[in-house]
Amino acid sequence: xxxxxxxxxxxxxxxxxxxxxxxxxxxxxxxxxxxxxxxxxxxxxxxxxxxxxxxxxxxxxxxxxxxxxxxxxxxxxxxxxxxxxxxxxxxxxxxxxxxxxxxxxxxxxxxxxxxxxxxxxxxxxxxxxxxxxxxxxxxxxxxxxxxxxxxxxxxxxxxxxxxxxxxxxxxxxxxxx
Amino acid sequence: xxxxxxxxxxxxxxxxxxxxxxxxxxxxxxxxxxxxxxxxxxxxxxxxxxxxxxxxxxxxxxxxxxxxxxxxxxxxxxxxxxxxxxxxxxxxxxxxxxxx
Amino acid sequence: xxxxxxxxxxxxxxxxxxxxxxxxxxxxxxxxxxxxxxxxxxxxxxxxxxxxxxxxxxxxxxxxxxxxxxxxxxxxxxxxxxxxxxxxxxxxxxxxxxxxxxxxxxxxxxxxxxxxxxxxxxxxxxxxxxxxxxxxxxxxxxxxxxxxxxxxxxxxxxxxxxxxxxxxxxxxxxxxxxxxxxxxxxxxxxxxxxxxxxxxxxxxxxxxxxxxxxxxxxxxxxxxxxxxxxxxxxxxxxxxxxxxxxxxxxxxxxxxxxxxxxxxxxxxxxxxxxxxxxxxxxxxxxxxxxxxxxxxxxxxxxxxxxxxxxxxxxxxxxxxxxxxxxxxxxxxxxxxxxxxxxxxxx
Numbered sequence: 001x002x003x004x005x006x007x008x009x010x011x012x013x014x015x016x017x018x019x020x021x022x023x024x025x026x027x028x029x030x031x032x033x034x035x036x037x038x039x040x041x042x043x044x045x046x047x048x049x050x051x052x053x054x055x056x057x058x059x060x061x062x063x064x065x066x067x068x069x070x071x072x073x074x075x076x077x078x079x080x081x082x083x084x085x086x087x088x089x090x091x092x093x094x095x096x097x098x099x100x101x102x103x104x105x106x107x108x109x110x111x112x113x114x115x116x117x118x119x120x121x122x123x124x125x126x127x128x129x130x131x132x133x134x135x136x137x138x139x140x141x142x143x144x145x146x147x148x149x150x151x152x153x154x155x156x157x158x159x160x161x162x163x164x165x166x167x168x169x170x171x172x173x174x175x176x177x
Numbered sequence: 178x179x180x181x182x183x184x185x186x187x188x189x190x191x192x193x194x195x196x197x198x199x200x201x202x203x204x205x206x207x208x209x210x211x212x213x214x215x216x217x218x219x220x221x222x223x224x225x226x227x228x229x230x231x232x233x234x235x236x237x238x239x240x241x242x243x244x245x246x247x248x249x250x251x252x253x254x255x256x257x258x259x260x261x262x263x264x265x266x267x268x269x270x271x272x273x274x275x276x277x
Numbered sequence: 278x279x280x281x282x283x284x285x286x287x288x289x290x291x292x293x294x295x296x297x298x299x300x301x302x303x304x305x306x307x308x309x310x311x312x313x314x315x316x317x318x319x320x321x322x323x324x325x326x327x328x329x330x331x332x333x334x335x336x337x338x339x340x341x342x343x344x345x346x347x348x349x350x351x352x353x354x355x356x357x358x359x360x361x362x363x364x365x366x367x368x369x370x371x372x373x374x375x376x377x378x379x380x381x382x383x384x385x386x387x388x389x390x391x392x393x394x395x396x397x398x399x400x401x402x403x404x405x406x407x408x409x410x411x412x413x414x415x416x417x418x419x420x421x422x423x424x425x426x427x428x429x430x431x432x433x434x435x436x437x438x439x440x441x442x443x444x445x446x447x448x449x450x451x452x453x454x455x456x457x458x459x460x461x462x463x464x465x466x467x468x469x470x471x472x473x474x475x476x477x478x479x480x481x482x483x484x485x486x487x488x489x490x491x492x493x494x495x496x497x498x499x500x501x502x503x504x505x506x507x508x509x510x511x512x513x514x515x516x517x518x519x520x521x522x523x524x525x526x527x528x529x530x531x532x533x534x535x536x537x538x539x540x541x542x543x544x545x546x547x548x549x550x551x552x553x554x555x556x557x558x559x560x561x562x563x564x565x566x567x568x569x570x571x572x573x574x575x576x577x578x579x580x581x582x583x584x585x586x587x588x589x590x591x592x593x594x595x596x597x598x599x600x601x602x603x604x605x606x607x608x609x610x611x612x613x614x615x616x617x618x619x620x621x622x623x
Contacts, residue, residue, distance in 0.1 A: 003178065003179055004178075004179055007179045007183065011183075011187045014187060014190075014191060015187070015190055015191075015194075018190070018191055018194035018195070018214060019194060021194065021198060021207075021210060021211070021214065022194060022197055022198050022201065022202070027204055027206045027207050027210075030207050030210055031206075031210060034210050034213065034214060037191070037214065037217065038217060041217055041220070041221060044184070044187070044221060044224075045221075045224055047179070048184070048224050048225060048227075048228040049228055050224045050227070050228070050236050050239075052236070053220075053224060053236050053239050053240065056240060056243060057220075057243070060243050060244075060247060061213075061217070061243060061246070061247075064247065065213065065246065065247050065250050068250060068251065068254055069206065069209070069210060069213075069250070069254070072206060072254045072257060072258065073206055075258070076206075076257070076258065076261050076267065078204065078206055078267055098193070098197065102189070102190070102193055105189060106186045106189065106190075109182045109185055109186055109189070110180075110182050110183075110186065112182070129233055130233060130236060130237060130240070133233055133234065133237050134237060134240070137234070137237075138234075138237050138241075141241055145241055145244045145245065145248075148244070148245065148248050149244060149247070149248050151248075152247075152248035152249070152251050152252050153251070155251075155252045155255065156251040156252050156254075156255040157255075159252065159255035159256055159258070159259050160254075160255040160258045160259065163262075
């Protein structure tokens with residue numbers, strides 16, 4: 001019972017944050033509502049027993065990726081979004097259509113809830129076991145993702161550095177990308 | 178006891194909001210954030226299924242999705258900064274031609 | 278214990294912990310002013326109460342009565358929310374910090390922390406990561422060149438040093454085998470050869486301790502890394518436009534972060550609440566671990582303040598180069614060597 005209440009509360013917060021992201025016109029408000037979505041998703045992960053994933057979600061997603069988004073919005077001084085001419089017909093048919101479609105899908109899913117319930121903490125995800133899996137069964141993807149992150153770092157530094165400095169390799173580049 | 182389908186419906190709603198934001202919004206950064214929202218929705222369904230089928234590989238895969246999302250947002254935002262420097266605008270409708 | 282009892286005990290612990298933390302914040306400010314004063318060969322506050330001990334009270338009254346300005350061109354929602362965000366996240370990390378063993382008070386058997394989670398260390402790291410938002414949003418919402426630059430610099434610095442902070446802790450994790458702060462402390466019980474305590478700092482993590490120290494100074498924006506808020510630099514950095522209570526919230530958040538970092542260093546490197554405890558009546562023996570913990574936290578805070586009074590500050594590019602080009606490789610090297618030694622020993 002308490003499980004259902006906590007799930008509903010944080011599920012509602014998630015959905016409210018997602019809809020707020022769409023509705024807000026200033027990107028900083030959208031970024032902050034996305035942070036709220038990620039925080040409540042972390043709580044949902046905790047309800048599912050995935051404690052390490054919840055912690056990583058807060059540290060990596062809400063604490064690093066979204067900080068990066070907020071930085072870029074502040075650096076580029078992104079202003080309020082201009083309203084371009086959206087099609088009136090698309091809005092007239094699109095929004096009800098999407099709503100009907102999603103209600104249908106949700107109804108089908110809920111009807112076939114014979115897939116069973118998920119108890120709180122049904123599958124404990126202690127960091128030790130996840131570490132074991134990462135280093136034994138998933139070693140190759142793990143190493144490949146580390147190479148990917150290295151490439152991403154190099155790419156981001158090169159792409160965001162000032163164009164003049166990329167060509168004049170004689171100048172020492174002191175600035176962080 | 179929360180049925181699995183509730184988690185899937187929540188994940189579906191998040192994914193749908195992400196797709197809607199991707200199609201509706203005109204600011205590049207907001208479009209990126211909708212992509213992150215989609216990835217989060219997918220993560221939730223991964224973890225929900227991992228809990229249901231007692232397979233911890235679901236959680237490990239979520240870890241990989243997060244790492245890839247981090248790498249992709251870093252490079253993507255660097256591209257956004259480069260685009261802003263050359264075009265001076267963040268509106269996708271105005272950066273749709275190869276000619277400056 | 279049942280749910281109602283659990284909630285009641287938790288609420289009581291939260292009230293006590295937050296009360297103690299806020300008082301500790303106020304008296305850390307007093308301690309800093311006294312110690313820095315004595316380093317600079319002058320008295321600190323001496324007039325308000327004996328040894329100036331009521332100075333924090335006077336400061337609090339001043340902050341409450343000061344006019345709380347809301348400049349006209351700021352982005353109001355974030356301007357008001359940013360100090361609250363900073364303070365909330367600074368106070369949240371105290372919830373997983375244990376200060377002693379399990380005790381039985383009035384028949385309730387409870388640990389001396391608000392919650393005992395298996396991922397306590399990760400929660401502290403996560404909350405530290407979230408604390409960057411307070412600074413970044415304060416700088417941006419003030420609609421002021423100096424604040425924006427100060428906010429961007431401060432948050433870039435905090436994010437950069439978070440990595441070295443986390444990596445320096447992984448050595449401790451490898452030695453202890455768990456993220457649970459209580460288990461990490463318990464792994465440091467006992468002594469080598471009867472008198473050298475088995476603290477992590479003596480178990481080979483001395484380099485990690487110094488990396489943690491330096492990364493912690495940068496995380497909490499303290500000298501020698503306090504360029505973002507130095508008065509001679511960017512007016513006052515990200516809290517230029519703030520006055521009275523909002524400024525006091527930033528102030529409290531900074532000192533609460535300092536105390537959290539000091540508590541964490543005590544737990545992870547200095548052995549937590551372990552210390553000679555075999556003397557005295559049983560009542561004293563129950564209280565003694567708390568006393569050792571507080572003493573170690575105090576020593577760490579004293580080092581913090583001592584460094585503040587002694588060293589000049591880094592320039593911003595020196596600061597970032599230090600974090601990325603020196604501390605990060607050193608932390609990774611420490612991690613690799615610790616892992617090798619533990620693997621070879623097993």
